[in-house]
Amino acid sequence: MNETAPVIEIRNLHKSYGQLEVLRGVSIAARRGQVVSLIGSSGSGKSTLLRCCNLLEDSQSGDVLFQGEAVKWAGEGLARHPADRAQVVRFRTNLSMVFQQFNLWSHMTILQNVMEAPVTVLGRDRAEAEAAARRYLDKVGIGDKCDAWPAQLSGGQQQR
Secondary structure, eight states: OOTTSOSEEEEEEEEEETTEEEEEEEEEEEOTTOOOOOOOOTTSSHHHHHHHHTTSSOOSEEEEEETTEEOOEESOGGGOEESOHHHHHHHHHTOOOOOSSOOOOTTSOHHHHHHHHHHHTTOOOHHHHHHHHHHHHHHTTOGGGTTOOGGGSOHHHHHO
């Protein structure tokens, strides 16, 4: 890992939905420990940019770098997509962002929701994942909500 490189960097990113160009050459960088906020009017591309940063959506051009390593792309324009699935998984396991609305699985308790990614994506032992989930929920002030369902939490509690 390049310690001087930004944790995440976007260079000249372009993203369109049909004829509507949502991201027009966006560039941004965030270093370790830095807090970055995206502020703009509804429909200005904030969520689209975050989804492109997390490789949840593909951009038509531009670069996405994690700790100095550029995403490898295949195809061009609308056919462009990440070429290396293992690279995408590696990047996503080391990156987290807070979205305006975080959709929890409604059929799972809060504890189960927090445990899901470590167990399914990282292959962690369920007991280990549960202990970590309880610590994290305590850390953000909702340790008493482990057995609650998403509909029983406020929007702010769901984001945590």
